[in-house]
Amino acid sequence: MTLKVYNTLTRKKEVFVPIEKGKVRMYVCGPTVYNYIHIGNARPAVVFDTARRYFEFRGYNVNYVSNFTDVDDRLIHASQERHQSVPEIANQFIKAFLADVGALNVKKATINPRATETMPEIIAFIGKLIDTGFAYAADGDVYYRTRKFKDYGKLSHQSVDDLKSGARIEIGENKEDPLDFALWKAAKPGEIKWASPWGEGRPGWHIECSAMVEKYLGETIDIHAGGTDLVFPHHENEIAQSEALHHCAMAHYWLHNGHIQINNEKMSKSIGNVILVHDLIKKYDPLVVRFFILTVQYRHPINFSDELLNDAVQAFGRLKTVFYNLDHRLKDFAGQTDGFDEKMESYRVRFIEAMDDDFNTANAISVLFDIAKDANIALQSADTKPALLFSYRQILFELSDVLGLKLEDQTESILDSDVEAMIEKREAARRDKQFALADVIRDQLKKAGIVLEDTPQGVRWKRGRE
RNA sequence: GGCGGCAUAGCCAAGCGGUAAGGCGCGGGUCUGCAAAACCCUUAUCCCCGGUUCGAUUCCGGGUGUCGCCUCCA
Known part of the structure; x- marks a missing residue:
């Protein structure tokens, strides 16, 4: 029996062959910790945790890495709105994430690296991309030269020219090409920042994953996973960053989970139907x-x-x-x-x-x-x-x-002694064929949340609603 | 405009060349002092039109509907 997985890269189910026998190296894109997670965030956590459990069941040793994006534009906005520092907010919601996902019985990741704790590797990664001509600094920002990466679009199956129409340049950006994306963003006054060869600033969104995958799992990993919306641009950009530098596949299998809808509508803030775990x-x-x-x-x-x-x-x-x-x-x-x-x-x-x-x-x-x-x-x-x-x-x-x-x-194993006494009293009533009394007791217990079931092997109880 | 997914019973959801798993719900029955739990029975020819085939829900072509990505997003 062989395990097959659907690979977004090839659009086919493929037999899973690990890089290293008996081991699985997988990376799952984690949340940006600026709020409680919604159920859409919960789905990848649950399904890829299940994949991980299954690999373990099949005898694999799984190295499961999932990041926390603990600095980005949304965190900075949240920080300004709440007058709290970015790390304060990040810490609060990392804690909340672990609690929510723990309730869903998601096993702890082997490691949950944070962007802010991977800064030296991120900066080094960007430096190498500049050295090899895949990136360029412009007024304190650093951009990736998308067209230089020949395979760009291979994951999302888009050609660079088709993507061009959707690309755009924001005011204040200094891109050579609308398709280019930020590796490093210069800090505006008052924003959280780190020193770099290109000035003070923070990493772009995509680069942290490239740096973390390399740091914790190596140049090529078995599985890279996340929500389907991450196929483009996030994972496409990760591939561009990592493969430009390493000249080998970033991941053998790219897995993407489908989205959750609410009453058949997209879940979004504008519709106001976001459900938090x-x-x-x-x-x-x-x-x-x-x-x-x-x-x-x-x-x-x-x-x-x-x-x-x-x-x-x-x-x-x-x-x-x-x-x-x-x-x-x-x-x-x-x-x-x-x-x-x-x-x-x-x-x-x-x-x-x-x-x-x-x-x-x-x-x-x-x-x-x-x-x-x-x-x-x-x-x-x-x-x-x-x-x-x-x-x-x-x-x-x-x-x-x-x-x-x-x-x-x-939680069902412990019963109050007075409840036990009532159950015994009802048993006695039933033995005496005082069924009316027995039924009254059963109703009382039901209202107290204890449901009784009579079986040939004796009375059985469980907690129920009301 | 580019790329892709989906369309199976009242609802959810598998299957994907040989006349349809499973769950929820509905109805009937059995068991029970009565219940509960459970069991048994019952509930579908798979969006439409062509084609390939001995045979298609399953493959191909064309429709229709629907959802998504292409901009931050799980």
Whole structure:
């Protein structure tokens, strides 16, 4: 079985062959930390985290680098508006980013380099581009000479001449050509700045990624990923910068996730429909959000709406319920699975086939539901062997973990003693066939958020809404 | 104008040459003291028109619709 990934560069699914056996070097463009992240930022974080988990599941050692852009125009604007320094704002939202993404069960990156901590490498990189004639300084700015890079446009599949119409020169810029882009921007009075051979200023947006990839992962990496909007110009420019200097491919595979829409509209500030993860996870279980994102193949657009999210609540709940019910039956079971089990292996194989196909999480999730169905059937019979139930539990645990979906929920394991007393009181009432009393107690508990379910193996409870 | 994606049941979403996975929802049933959970049954010929083929949702051509990139953007 071979893993295939869709490469934007070739517009084809290609067999993944790592540079170094057993290792994956991947770089995912991270956020500009001037605000809380929105769900559009969450998608690459979740899908590429899932890719990373899958690589690890398949035995690869993954070096996962994702940057923080902690200085740029938007941060400077935010700084002026709030009368806070750029680093203060950046630190605040880096912290918020890590919290949000942590709630979505995104594993920590191997490293999250910051632009401001990569300044020597950035400046050196620009210097070399000037030395080789790919860049030029002009009044304190430095620009990349786009037309000099012969492969320009190969990622976005655009010719330089087609791009020309969209390019423009802002007032105050001193570009030789409208297509050129900034590597270094001279500081205006009062702006945060760093010293450089071309005067005080700050890096352009694209150069930090080129410098960081080189610094942390090397001249050629396996995977470079980000949102589809980054194909042009961001990643195109990164290629121009890095490959002009290194004369080798910057990345073998370029992966891009599709965008999120809100009620079938583009999410944008002007429409006013931007949803922050910070707010969304107050309303929905963050894992439901993750689950929802993974129900769609990562390259396709996803529409967000309360209706769709509520469907996801139900669907994910089904998975959690079966897992919980398995645990309920296995409370006193300390044994093992039956060992090698053909059926469990067949689930695993189907899961791998799905994920091998460019991380088809939608199909991978359908395997989870098939396991759930079979496990539920096994659960129906009172004399199913615990070892079999345990096998179901294990395979569900193993595969859902690859997707970063935690089916176990620690918060459900603790029950107040008075609630326990009420459950016992109801059990006594049921034994005495005082069903009216039993039902009253059950209603009371339900209002307190505890839902009871009577099973042949005793009463089972879970937390519910209202 | 250049480049690209998408169009599958009420909704979401896989499949991509051999008459349609999965989930949510609806309806019917089973189990239950009643519920809940669960299980069973039920819910589609895949935007339209041509073409290739023994055979197309799946390939090719042409439409229509829709979304996106080309300017900061995940």
